[in-house]
Amino acid sequence: MSADQHWADELRAALLDLGVPSAEAGQLAQDSELEAAGTGTPPRQLYGPAHAYARELAGALRVEPPALDPDDAGAVLLEVDAVTKTYRGRTVLDGVSFTARAGEIVAVIGANGSGKSTLLQICAGLVRPSSGSVRRTARIGYVPQANGLADKLTAAEHFDLIGAGLGQPRRKARAAGEHLAGRLSWRPTGELAEHLSGGTRQKLNVVLGELGDPELMLLDEPYQGFDQTSYVDLWRQVRQWRAAGRGIVLVTHLLYELDAVDRVVELGTREDR
Numbered sequence: 001m002s003a004d005q006h007w008a009d010e011l012r013a014a015l016l017d018l019g020v021p022s023a024e025a026g027q028l029a030q031d032s033e034l035e036a037a038g039t040g041t042p043p044r045q046l047y048g049p050a051h052a053y054a055r056e057l058a059g060a061l062r063v064e065p066p067a068l069d070p071d072d073a074g075a076v077l078l079e080v081d082a083v084t085k086t087y088r089g090r091t092v093l094d095g096v097s098f099t100a101r102a103g104e105i106v107a108v109i110g111a112n113g114s115g116k117s118t119l120l121q122i123c124a125g126l127v128r129p130s131s132g133s134v135r136r137t138a139r140i141g142y143v144p145q146a147n148g149l150a151d152k153l154t155a156a157e158h159f160d161l162i163g164a165g166l167g168q169p170r171r172k173a174r175a176a177g178e179h180l181a182g183r184l185s186w187r188p189t190g191e192l193a194e195h196l197s198g199g200t201r202q203k204l205n206v207v208l209g210e211l212g213d214p215e216l217m218l219l220d221e222p223y224q225g226f227d228q229t230s231y232v233d234l235w236r237q238v239r240q241w242r243a244a245g246r247g248i249v250l251v252t253h254l255l256y257e258l259d260a261v262d263r264v265v266e267l268g269t270r271e272d273r
């Protein structure tokens with residue numbers, strides 16, 4: 001196989017990883033190879049590494065999903081009703097109610113210490129509310145703000161572990177994990193989690209949250225440590241989840257993101273209250 005053909009194959013594979021449909025990926029790879037041949041310049045020299053060029057193409061191709069029709073509300077995946085949480089006599093959450101439906105992004109905002117993480121843990125069933133109730137779909141993916149990883153395991157071993165918990169064969173869990181990582185422009189290597197950068201650890205957390213094909217994603221400030229490109233990738237991913245009918249509840253500090261969400265839950269309490 002010639003070097004140019006090899007580059008075109010790499011481009012096609014990278015486009016597939018990024019979620020470009022097969023026929024389109026094949027056509028793009030072929031067109032790029034022909035275009036480069038037309039200029040007499042090897043494609044690697046003309047376009048750069050196939051993986052990087054694939055990201056550029058995929059970004060340019062991406063069609064925004066249509067806005068949600070308010071009359072076409074999806075099924076309720078999460079119903080939080082009058083939830084309170086008290087720690088040692090101190091009220092952290094005071095009667096929080098909201099719903100998250102299929103095809104909807106809900107942002108949870110509030111000052112530091114207002115109880116955003118606590119609320120998300122309650123939504124995930126990890127913390128019990130002091131009063132009130134939570135009803136949720138069984139298929140959830142929870143992405144914690146930090147930690148949640150085993151430092152001495154590689155990304156692939158995390159896929160095995162979470163996959164085993166979901167009843168997935170090892171090969172399937174690894175393939176799914178690698179595919180989902182590719183959507184965040186990350187190619188897992190054999191490094192231990194403790195040696196990954198903060199942003200890459202967060203990507204691993206997001207991938208693990210998505211591994212069981214959840215109906216509802218709960219994300220606690222999922223982009224901490226992300227660079228600009230990773231941040232854009234994640235939001236693209238969130239919009240795709242919504243377009244695919246998933247519900248998303250996302251804790252955020254970044255108010256300019258609120259234009260991109262369907263519902264906002266603002267928590268009022270402050271650390272100094």
Ligand SMILES: Nc1ncnc2c1ncn2[C@@H]1O[C@H](COP(=O)(O)OP(=O)(O)OP(=O)(O)O)[C@@H](O)[C@H]1O
Nearest residue numbers: 087088092110111112113114115116117118119271
């Ligand atoms: N397990 C716990 N025991 C006692 N207090 C707790 C516990 N978990 C959280 N808190 C307290 O509850 C309050 C809310 O914490 P939480 O982490 O939910 O806030 P947050 O809005 O997510 O904060 P940040 O924006 O800083 O991430 C804080 O004052 C915190 O100290």
